[in-house]
Amino acid sequence: MTIRPARPEDAEAIVAIWNAVIDGTAVTFTTELKTPSGIAADIAARGPAFQVAEDRGRVLGFATYFPFRGGPGYAFTKEHSIQLAPEARGRGLGRALMVALEDTARAERVHSLWAGVSGENPGGVAFHAAPGFVEVARLPQVGRKFDRWMDLVLMQKFLSPPR
Template sequence: MALTIRPAQPGDSAAIAAIYAVHVLTGTATFDTVPRTPAEITTRIAECRSRGWPFLVAEDAGQPVGYAYATQLRDRPAYAATCEDSIYVAADRTGQGIGSRLLAALCGAAEEAGFRQMIAVIGGGEPASVALHGRLGFRHVGRLHAVGHKFGRWLDTVYMQRALGEGNPLPPGPA
């Protein structure tokens, strides 16, 4: 596998939408119930770019096999240095180290963008996502019980957190 991690381009939107659709329709890591369209993904890529936030694609043999992006945790000025990550790997490519490489690259890019803390909001408390984040230095900071309802059952949300770089001893702003 010759995995490349690079910034997402609008031309990646259809592949990203296809990866995400499988997670929406079959999993609980996202509480979305309707897959996003390629146009919606294009808009998200553009928003991230315009705000200086990272949106990355993992590519193997010219094909996207995963993606990750970071957005400000909340839309209030005091949260400007705290981001939330989103990461998804193609269902047929999980367990191959793609997620670890992608999340490591995202953490570095988010730090360069000026973020000092990264929060993972893990729908359904998905064990694979919790394990991935744990391997990358995230620690468990909370659980909201029965806050999502999907596939006929109530689901928890797990919160994990990681300092980026030196974290809060540094002021907000690009590294």
């Protein structure tokens, strides 16, 4: 298994993983499917801030970060997304991706990394808590999907010491 920066040719595999999550789970509140061209553009724009887990030439998961909010005051705060193919879960790939993503973020002087986790995803909350993300807010009924309201759990990890 290898963790490496994503390449444009990984876009189709990433789309397959991400769209399965969008279509079939409450892990994300979005209903807009990803496209290979959109993911390829994200890979080009984010560079090393878009990582993949690969095993024998097959992409099994990805992690990426992006601006938390617009404006220069938020330049050192990022939000991330991490997803694995179902057959890749429970093999340590998520943890390996998270380590690689945090290392890249630290190298880019990111101070604070955020996770927005569906309240219907206790496994996602536990996954983030294990490497030190802390729940800082639970926003009730801010997401809607599958004809129901869902909570959003905001989790944060400082990558550099607070001042």
